[in-house]
Amino acid sequence: MEIVNITKSYDSSFVKQVEKESGQNMSHCYQCGNCTAGCPYTFVYDQPVNQIMRLVQAGQKETVLKSKSLWLCATCESCTTRCPNNIDVAHIMDVLRHMARREGYAPVPTVKSFWDSFLSSVEKHGRVFEIGLLASYIAKTGRFWTDVDLGPKVLPKGKMHFKPPQIQGKEEVQKIFNRFKEESRK
Amino acid sequence: MSDSLNYAYYPGCSGTGTSIEYDMSTRAICAKLGITLNEIPDWSCCGSTPAHTVDHTLSSALSARNLALVEKMNLSTAITPCPSCLTNLKTATHRMGKDEFRDDVNKLLDTPYNGGVDTKSVLQIIVEDMGLDALKSKVVKPLKGLKVAAYYGCIMNRPPEVMNFDDPEHPMAMDNILTALGATVLPFPLKVECCGASFGIPRKDIVMSLSGKLLDAAQDIGATALVTACPLCQMNLDLRQDQINSANGAKHNIPVFYYTQLIGLALGLDEKELGIDKLCVSPRKVINDIGAEDAS
Numbered sequence: 001m002e003i004v005n006i007t008k009s010y011d012s013s014f015v016k017q018v019e020k021e022s023g024q025n026m027s028h029c030y031q032c033g034n035c036t037a038g039c040p041y042t043f044v045y046d047q048p049v050n051q052i053m054r055l056v057q058a059g060q061k062e063t064v065l066k067s068k069s070l071w072l073c074a075t076c077e078s079c080t081t082r083c084p085n086n087i088d089v090a091h092i093m094d095v096l097r098h099m100a101r102r103e104g105y106a107p108v109p110t111v112k113s114f115w116d117s118f119l120s121s122v123e124k125h126g127r128v129f130e131i132g133l134l135a136s137y138i139a140k141t142g143r144f145w146t147d148v149d150l151g152p153k154v155l156p157k158g159k160m161h162f163k164p165p166q167i168q169g170k171e172e173v174q175k176i177f178n179r180f181k182e183e184s185r186k
Numbered sequence: 187m188s189d190s191l192n193y194a195y196y197p198g199c200s201g202t203g204t205s206i207e208y209d210m211s212t213r214a215i216c217a218k219l220g221i222t223l224n225e226i227p228d229w230s231c232c233g234s235t236p237a238h239t240v241d242h243t244l245s246s247a248l249s250a251r252n253l254a255l256v257e258k259m260n261l262s263t264a265i266t267p268c269p270s271c272l273t274n275l276k277t278a279t280h281r282m283g284k285d286e287f288r289d290d291v292n293k294l295l296d297t298p299y300n301g302g303v304d305t306k307s308v309l310q311i312i313v314e315d316m317g318l319d320a321l322k323s324k325v326v327k328p329l330k331g332l333k334v335a336a337y338y339g340c341i342m343n344r345p346p347e348v349m350n351f352d353d354p355e356h357p358m359a360m361d362n363i364l365t366a367l368g369a370t371v372l373p374f375p376l377k378v379e380c381c382g383a384s385f386g387i388p389r390k391d392i393v394m395s396l397s398g399k400l401l402d403a404a405q406d407i408g409a410t411a412l413v414t415a416c417p418l419c420q421m422n423l424d425l426r427q428d429q430i431n432s433a434n435g436a437k438h439n440i441p442v443f444y445y446t447q448l449i450g451l452a453l454g455l456d457e458k459e460l461g462i463d464k465l466c467v468s469p470r471k472v473i474n475d476i477g478a479e480d481a482s
Contacts, residue, residue: 040380040396044392072385072392074340074382075235075238075341076380078340078344080345081344088345090345094238094239097239098239098242110389111385113388114384115239119233119237122233122237126230127202127230128199128200128231130203134387146387147386150425153425158464159206159207159464160203165199172296173231175294176251176295180244180247180294183290183293
């Protein structure tokens, strides 16, 4: 078991930042464990969600932000729906992901690559181009065998387009991304 | 038929591709039921899960561009079949209720969104605006003998204060629709358990485990088909069913319909129009057995 000396490592600015970005009061969590009891993803997490909540309360910034759990949460909203103190736990998980990204943590690279490929596709075309997304993901990760078995199932059904979508507002969507990047640099 | 069943329609990206049969069947049944769908001209992606994992302002801006387009259409309500699109559209509206957040989002947009659009699922307007009695009166081919498990997925109803529809733990909208169509709806304990969502590509093992549980549970209760309302759930359970069988040593052969396809069949619409042939696990036997004498 890992022992943490909270007196030495408590980072109060981290707790305040999480509260500010999520709009949630971390001290409302009394560790009942209901979030973890309902979380379908605990079996792949390195820290169960209630422990993430506790680690945030204890100001353990690095331990939280390097956690794989942040990248394996699907925002299924079980935790938020079932929290007896009405804490929007899924919102906190989302905000922690944002912070982890900003600090350069990506402990589950395939998930980050997939999300990044998805957003690049939206930025480029205004809508998701599914085959292009898969190609970009494979290029980023080198995982050439990804879902090759599904090709023969899905392609004959005419469900995948080989040409990217064309929308007139493509540039308007690109501007959303550009302005977002500008604002983030401020 | 009421003139009020008139909506802006947001198909969502998957509706043009991997869930094309959801979009096809939605359009077909709405035409038959007298529900007018006005596709939002030049709609763009809502950003789905990846956008909100990066930043909430960006995510809401991607949704709000579409809501601003709806404002120009002079329609009060936008509907979408896809729960993921719906969550993003609703969350954007919800969060933009706060002035500071709304200003931040509008800074990213060419056309600001002022918050005048209500968003709902197609499922919600069928149940609430049209009503089950009206639906039932149009059934020409009852789904007699079809034993189904209705699977809602995780975000159609949750979190309740944002989605504001049906019960967050034990939703009944699809159950009630399917019962109205004459199907036998079995009590399905995993109605709102997550299927593994968009981890199919980056972490297939997760989907194998979570969707595997759903298929096991459907089989255990004796369902001959699963019924979904979400493109991602449907894809994980249908397209990936062989992968799940290989990974888990199972032998499932359970067709996974969109609820709109079953409404269409009960309304007597052509299978082609409902994209029945787009499903991966063949529903042939299950459809042929509908209304058969020996079906119990």
